[in-house]
Amino acid sequence: MNVDNVKSQMRKGMLEYCIMLLLHKEPAYASDIISKLKDARLIVVEGTLYPLLTRLKNDDLLGYEWVESTQGPPRKYYRLTDKGELFLRELEVSWKELNETVDHIANR
Template sequence: MEPGDSVILTHLRRGALEHVILAMLDGEALYGLDIARRLGADDVLLSGEGTLYPLLARLRKQGLVETTWAESTAGPPRRYYSLTDDGHTALAAFRRTWTTFRDAVDAALEGGHP
């Protein structure tokens, strides 16, 4: 990664990360640590767990995700996150909007016009 890339990634994450999490939860409930591991696998989507849990709490407060507790054989009970109906609606809207936005950015970066 080049100097300055981390600032760009921070700005991009800020706008997209909550929707990436919603997409990860589409179809399956996930444990918070599983979400962190998947997002942090390449150090692009998540640079540390410190921002994940406040974001999950915000998504829950907004009614986009709900949580359930499940016993674990490897320690204390785990909190699992899943999409609500409002979460599915928000994800569908993001998917529609993202494609148009991504295509416009790609066109501009390739020297065309959005």
């Protein structure tokens, strides 16, 4: 078994949650989301991010608005919808439960 494959699957599993956590704090455009994820050492490329943002938008968890930019074309800023905020709360509960389970097993 390859540890890199397992790490990749773990990252994919929490990527949606991390993106929603970022957008809960403030609306952001895709490049900003990628930068913040990289700062947190969760490396994501545009080819991974854009399909995920589209899926979350299609599920009505994200919305967006176009904002004029002084440095080029308008930027699409993503934000959580009300449904997205509720979904994020559910994910937070699940994350805490999962953390408790792993901590319990690791510390036995």
